[in-house]
Amino acid sequence: MRQDPPPPSPTLEDVARAAGVSRATVSRVVNGVRNVDSAIQEAVRQAITATGYVPNRAARSLVTRRTGSVALVVSGAGDEGAGALGGGGGSGFFPVQVFTDPFFGRVVGGIVGFLRPRGLHPVLMFAETPETRAQVLTALRQGDADGAVLVSTHAEDPLPRLLAEAKLPAVLFARPADPVPISYVDVDHRAGAKLAADHLVARGSKHVVTISGPLDVPASQARLAGFRDAMAAHGHPFVPCAEGGFTYHSGEQAMERLLAEHPGLDGVFVANDLMAQGALLVLRHHGRAVPGDVAVVGFDDSSAATACRPPLTTVRHPVEDMAAEMARLLLEHIEQPGHRPTSIIFDPTLVIRDSS
Amino acid sequence: MRQDPPPPSPTLEDVARAAGVSRATVSRVVNGVRNVDSAIQEAVRQAITATGYVPNRAARSLVTRRTGSVALVVSGAGDEGAGALGGGGGSGFFPVQVFTDPFFGRVVGGIVGFLRPRGLHPVLMFAETPETRAQVLTALRQGDADGAVLVSTHAEDPLPRLLAEAKLPAVLFARPADPVPISYVDVDHRAGAKLAADHLVARGSKHVVTISGPLDVPASQARLAGFRDAMAAHGHPFVPCAEGGFTYHSGEQAMERLLAEHPGLDGVFVANDLMAQGALLVLRHHGRAVPGDVAVVGFDDSSAATACRPPLTTVRHPVEDMAAEMARLLLEHIEQPGHRPTSIIFDPTLVIRDSS
DNA sequence: ATGAAAGCGCTAACAA
DNA sequence: TTGTTAGCGCTTTCAT
Numbered sequence: 001m002r003q004d005p006p007p008p009s010p011t012l013e014d015v016a017r018a019a020g021v022s023r024a025t026v027s028r029v030v031n032g033v034r035n036v037d038s039a040i041q042e043a044v045r046q047a048i049t050a051t052g053y054v055p056n057r058a059a060r061s062l063v064t065r066r067t068g069s070v071a072l073v074v075s076g077a078g079d080e081g082a083g084a085l086g087g088g089g090g091s092g093f094f095p096v097q098v099f100t101d102p103f104f105g106r107v108v109g110g111i112v113g114f115l116r117p118r119g120l121h122p123v124l125m126f127a128e129t130p131e132t133r134a135q136v137l138t139a140l141r142q143g144d145a146d147g148a149v150l151v152s153t154h155a156e157d158p159l160p161r162l163l164a165e166a167k168l169p170a171v172l173f174a175r176p177a178d179p180v181p182i183s184y185v186d187v188d189h190r191a192g193a194k195l196a197a198d199h200l201v202a203r204g205s206k207h208v209v210t211i212s213g214p215l216d217v218p219a220s221q222a223r224l225a226g227f228r229d230a231m232a233a234h235g236h237p238f239v240p241c242a243e244g245g246f247t248y249h250s251g252e253q254a255m256e257r258l259l260a261e262h263p264g265l266d267g268v269f270v271a272n273d274l275m276a277q278g279a280l281l282v283l284r285h286h287g288r289a290v291p292g293d294v295a296v297v298g299f300d301d302s303s304a305a306t307a308c309r310p311p312l313t314t315v316r317h318p319v320e321d322m323a324a325e326m327a328r329l330l331l332e333h334i335e336q337p338g339h340r341p342t343s344i345i346f347d348p349t350l351v352i353r354d355s356s
Numbered sequence: 357m358r359q360d361p362p363p364p365s366p367t368l369e370d371v372a373r374a375a376g377v378s379r380a381t382v383s384r385v386v387n388g389v390r391n392v393d394s395a396i397q398e399a400v401r402q403a404i405t406a407t408g409y410v411p412n413r414a415a416r417s418l419v420t421r422r423t424g425s426v427a428l429v430v431s432g433a434g435d436e437g438a439g440a441l442g443g444g445g446g447s448g449f450f451p452v453q454v455f456t457d458p459f460f461g462r463v464v465g466g467i468v469g470f471l472r473p474r475g476l477h478p479v480l481m482f483a484e485t486p487e488t489r490a491q492v493l494t495a496l497r498q499g500d501a502d503g504a505v506l507v508s509t510h511a512e513d514p515l516p517r518l519l520a521e522a523k524l525p526a527v528l529f530a531r532p533a534d535p536v537p538i539s540y541v542d543v544d545h546r547a548g549a550k551l552a553a554d555h556l557v558a559r560g561s562k563h564v565v566t567i568s569g570p571l572d573v574p575a576s577q578a579r580l581a582g583f584r585d586a587m588a589a590h591g592h593p594f595v596p597c598a599e600g601g602f603t604y605h606s607g608e609q610a611m612e613r614l615l616a617e618h619p620g621l622d623g624v625f626v627a628n629d630l631m632a633q634g635a636l637l638v639l640r641h642h643g644r645a646v647p648g649d650v651a652v653v654g655f656d657d658s659s660a661a662t663a664c665r666p667p668l669t670t671v672r673h674p675v676e677d678m679a680a681e682m683a684r685l686l687l688e689h690i691e692q693p694g695h696r697p698t699s700i701i702f703d704p705t706l707v708i709r710d711s712s
Numbered sequence: 713a714t715g716a717a718a719g720c721g722c723t724a725a726c727a728a
Numbered sequence: 729t730t731g732t733t734a735g736c737g738c739t740t741t742c743a744t
Contacts, residue, residue, distance in 0.1 A: 011737055011738085012737065012738065012739095013737080021715085023737090023739090024714070024715060024739080024740080025713090025714060025715075027739060028739095035713060035714090036713070036714085037713065054498040055498055055737085056418070056737050056738070058414045058417035058418040058499055059414075059720090059737030059738040060739075061413075061414035061417075061720095061738090062412070062414040062418055062719095062736090062738070062739095063737085063740080064720090064739070065720080067413070067414065071477075072480070108480070116482070116488070119495075121427075121480060121481050121500060122480050123425070123477045123480070124428070124464070124477060124478050124480050125477050126468055126472070135475070138410060139475075141365065142410040142411055142412060142413050143412060144477060249663075281665065307604050307605075367721055367722085377730075377731085378731045379723090379731090380730070380732080380733095381729090381731075383723060384723095384730090387723085391729060392729075392730085393729065393730085396729090396730085411721085414720085415720070415721030415722040415723090415736090417722090417736095418720090418721080418722070418735095418737065418738085419721090419722055419724080419735080420722085420736090421736080
C-alpha cells in the first residue's frame with residue numbers, strides 16, 4: 001500500500017486559467033495593486049476562493065528579496081552553559097531562565113500583538129555564545145527573517161554591535177551599555193525611580209533603602225541614580241543599597257543583608273517586582289508588616305506584582321507598548337534600509353496597590 | 357544624498373565562477389552530497405569563504421518545497437479576549453499568561469535545544485480564536501513552516517483536529533481530549549500521581565487531600581484518578597479533592613477550601629507546582645508547618661518548585677525531553693509525509709526536597 | 713488596463 | 729565525477 005502523493009497546491013497559473021486572465025493580473029489582485037478593472041477583480045477573487053489558492057512564500061520571497069518575517073532574538077540568556085539537554089534526541093544548550101521572568105512574556109505579547117494583525121509571525125532565536133551569535137547572523141543573512149528585535153539579558157552583549165556592523169535591520173529593547181549606532185526603545189528609568197521615591201516620602205518613610213539590579217546594566221544604574229537623586233531632593237542624601245540580580249532569590253538575599261545592616265528601615269524601593277517578591281517574603285519572615293512597618297515599591301508591574309502578598313505598589317514599565325513599538329520601528333527600518341538609528345523613550349507610571 | 361544600494365550577496369553562480377566549476381558542483385558541496393572530488397571540494401570551500409556565500413533560503417525552498425522551519429504553536433492561550441494592546445500601533449489580542457507559567461519556558465527550552473544544533477529556528481504562533489487558528493493554517497499552507505509542534509492550554513482546542521484534517525505535519529504536547537489521529541508526546545500522569553501517593557503514605561500522612569487541575573483536561577483527570585487509585589491501594593479509599601485551574605491563585609483558593617472542610621489534613625498532593633506554591637503560602641498563613649504538620653507534594657518540578665519555601669517535593673515531568681522528542685518526531689513526519697500518528701509516553705520521577 | 717516574458721537563486725534530472 | 733538544463737511560483741518591467 002503506497003501513499004497518495006499530496007495534491008499540488010494551486011498556483012497563480014491555476015487561478016489565472018480559472019479566471020481567464022493572465023498571471024500578472026492575478027498577482028496584481030493578490031497584492032492589492034490598483035489599475036485592475038473591478039469586474040476582473042471580482043472574477044479573480046472568485047477563482048482564488050474556488051481554487052483555494054494561497055501565495056507561495058518562497059517564490060514571492062525570491063523575487064521581492066523580502067522574507068516577510070522578523071526574528072525575535074533573546075541574547076545572553078543568562079543560562080549560558082547551565083546544562084545540556086538530557087534525554088533522547090541530540091541536545092544543546094538552552095535558555096530557560098528567561099521565560100521564568102514574567103517580563104519576557106510581556107515583551108512577546110507586545111510583539112505578537114503588533115505583528116499578528118499584519119500576518120507576521122516572529123522567528124525565535126537565542127544567542128548566548130559566539131557560535132549561536134554567528135548562527136543568528138547567518139540566519140538573517142540567508143533570509144530566515146528580514147530583521148530582528150533583540151532583547152539582551154546582560155550588558156556586555158556583543159550582538160547589537162554585530163548587527164549594526166552587518167547593517168541588518170534591528171531594534172533593541174533598552175539602550176545598549178556601550179554606544180552602538182542602533183535603534184532602541186526604552187523606558188525613562190530615572191523618572192520611574194523618582195515616582196517611587198516621591199511616593200515613599202509622601203507615605204512618610206524616613207529610613208529608606210533600595211535593592212538595585214545588577215549594576216553593570218544601564219537600566220539598573222539609572223534606576224538607582226534616579227532614586228538617589230530624588231531622595232536627595234527630599235532631604236535624604238544617603239540611601240543604602242544592596243545589589244541584586246533581578247531574580248527572586250537575589251531579592252531575598254539583598255533584603256536579608258539590608259535588614260541586618262539597617263534594622264530600622266521603613267521603606268524599600270526594589271528595582272524589579274521579582275526581587276520585590278523575594279524581599280516581601282523575607283520581611284514577613286522577620287515579622288515586619290508590609291506596609292505597616294515597611295513600605296515597599298517595586299518596578300515593572302509584572303504579573304509578580306499581583307501575585308505578591310500584599311499586592312505590590314510598583315512602577316509600571318509599559319513593556320507591551322514598548323515591544324509593539326519595537327516591532328513597528330523594525331518594520332520601518334526594513335522598508336527603508338537607510339533609516340537612521342532611532343530611540344524612543346516611554347514614560348513609566350506609578351501603580352498603587354497595598355505594599356505602600 | 358542618496359543611499360548606497362546594498363551590495364548583492366554572492367550566489368552559487370559567483371562561487372562557481374570563483375572556483376572554476378559549475379553551479380551544480382557547488383550545490384553538491386554545499387549540500388554535502390558525496391561524489392565530489394576532494395580537491396574540487398576544497399577549492400569550492402575556499403571560494404565559499406572567499407565570497408562569503410550563504411545559500412538563499414527562498415530559492416532553495418522554492419525547489420525543494422521545504423521551508424526548513426517549524427512552527428511552535430501555542431493554542432488556546434487562556435488569555436483570550438483579555439485585553440487589547442494599548443499604546444501606539446495597531447493592536448490585537450495577545451496571550452501573556454502562558455509565559456508566566458514556567459512550564460512553557462521548559463517546553464521552549466527543549467524544542468530550541470533540539471532544533472538549534474540543526475540550524476533550525478521555530479516560528480512562534482498563537483491561536484486562540486477562529487481567526488487566529490485560520491491564520492495558523494494559512495501560514496503553514498503558504499510555507500511559513502513545514503509543520504507544527506503544538507501546545508494547547510485548554511482541552512477543547514479545535515486546532516489538533518484542523519491540523520490533522522489538513523494533513524499538516526504536527527505533534528502535540530499531551531494527548532488531545534477528543535481522539536484525533538495525530539502524534540503526541542505525554543507523560544504517564546497516573547504513574548506520577550502514584551509516586552506522590554506512595555511517598556505521602558510512606559512518610560506517614562494519614563489524612564491526605566489533593567488539589568487537582570481543571571477536570572476537563574485529560575492530564576488533570578489522570579493525575580487525580582491515579583492518585584486516588586494509589587491511595588485506595590494503600591487503604592485510603594476516600595481522598596477529598598478541590599479543583600484548581602493550574603494557576604497560583606487557584607492553588608491558594610483550593611487550599612483554603614480544603615483547610616476549611618478538612619482541618620485535620622496532614623498531606624496534600626497538588627497537581628502542579630504553581631498551585632502548590634499558592635497552597636504553601638496558605639498553609640503558612642494558617643500556621644501549619646510544612647512538612648511538620650502537613651506534607652506537600654507538587655507536580656512538574658518547575659522552577660516554582662525551588663522558588664517555594666520550603667522547596668517542594670514534586671513529581672518531575674520531563675518536559676524538556678518531551679519537547680525535544682516532539683521536535684524530533686515532527687522532523688520525522690516532515691521527512692516521511694505518510695508517517696502514521698505516533699504517541700510517546702515518558703516516565704515521571706519523584707524529586708524529594710523539603711516539603712514532604 | 714492587461715498580457716508576455718524575463719528572471720530571482722537554487723536543486724535535480726539527465727547527459728556526458 | 730562533473731556539467732547542462734529545466735523549471736520551482738512569483739513579481740515586474742515592458743509592450744500593447
